[in-house]
């Protein structure tokens with residue numbers, strides 16, 4: 001029965017209490033209880049600090065599991081991520097969000113601060129390590145005689161979403177534009193570069209191929225050095241952006257084929273532009289304005305259709321080259337031995353939700369925020385609201401999902417849609433038991449409660 005209920009749940013919500021930090025541990029934190037039912041758990045919290053009466057709140061049975069403050073990252077990995085590895089090894093997409101207020105433990109959970117202690121490894125690195133173990137098993141399977149054994153690895157994309165842009169942490173933090181293309185897909189691309197040979201390249205977010213776990217660790221470690229930090233309402237070093245870490249199962253052949261697509265696109269841009277320019281030039285030369293202000297065909301310069309056709313033919317040839325490169329990418333997925341190809345983990349370390357309730361908090365240690373940081377805080381809240389709405393709309397099977405409501409949800413669109421094919425999405429609420437943060441924790445729980453309820457529809 002429990003399994004049936006959980007299987008029908010499209011979006012799982014977990015909760016994780018963090019321990020009180022050394023500075024906070026002079027108090028016991030507010031009262032908190034987990035009530036386990038047959039299928040899910042609910043949480044109740046109560047506090048009497050800063051109010052004349054005890055304030056109590058109890059959630060619905062919305063949480064798939066509640067992890068106590070004694071749980072290590074390895075426990076969270078075993079309960080949340082490990083069960084989804086087989087899905088990713090079948091080519092599915094699994095999304096995992098960490099949601100909570102600033103300082104509640106999102107970065108600790110998703111990325112981790114200690115890369116050397118395997119119990120404290122963040123979930124994304126734990127997932128990478130487990131993926132390589134699974135890939136090792138695939139490597140030992142026999143292959144058809146006619147096929148070569150392919151190099152299997154994990155491509156890492158690492159970027160942060162700040163305001164209306166993404167910043168590629170594996171490509172010198174370059175600013176990338178988030179746009180919806182004519183194909184209805186979201187494209188995240190860097191600025192246009194003009195290469196020496198006149199080709200024009202617009203790079204997508206860099207996917208760094210890694211052929212062993214240590215290379216993933218190095219990529220994440222290096223990329224995160226460029227992450228933006230600032231002064232949040234809770235602590236100084238908190239992240240002010242959403243960090244997205246994608247791990248995709250790839251082969252060398254797939255990576256080469258994708259590079260080829262980028263190269264063919266670069267060639268096509270100037271050729272396509274030339275064809276358009278030739279057409280416009282011919283059309284404009286072929287029409288003249290009379291003294292009466294009328295436009296008539298220019299008898300001295302009829303449209304030179306041959307020039308237009310030649311430019312169009314050249315464009316068609318380059319379009320064909322691009323199509324062939326795209327077909328090579330598709331062909332990589334054809335091998336039955338590569339069922340794992342394209343399987344993805346998407347980890348999102350959301351920026352602090354900044355639900356700071358000045359009316360009920362007496363915090364005096366709060367660092368002062370600059371105007372820019374306050375503006376960032378508002379944008380973060382907009383993103384988080386949009387994300388909640390997408391999760392609700394998706395879980396309740398609405399026909400229109402409001403992906404366009406924020407840059408964050410635009411970026412996540414393809415991952416949410418891919419997740420519908422045998423994948424899984426989940427959220428971990430990170431919760432602080434500290435009295436001062438009661439209202440912030442309450443708001444996180446209310447949000448998770450809504451999402452958890454919607455996810456069970």
Ligand SMILES: Nc1ncnc2c1ncn2[C@@H]1O[C@H](COP(=O)(O)OP(=O)(O)OP(=O)(O)O)[C@@H](O)[C@H]1O
Nearest residue numbers: 018019102103104105106107108232238239351352
């Ligand atoms: N479960 C935990 N066990 C031990 N320490 C933790 C845990 N969760 C968080 N911490 C510690 O609490 C502090 C704040 O955590 P963290 O930086 O992960 O918060 P955050 O939610 O990512 O904040 P922000 O959104 O502002 O970046 C860190 O020093 C972290 O090591």
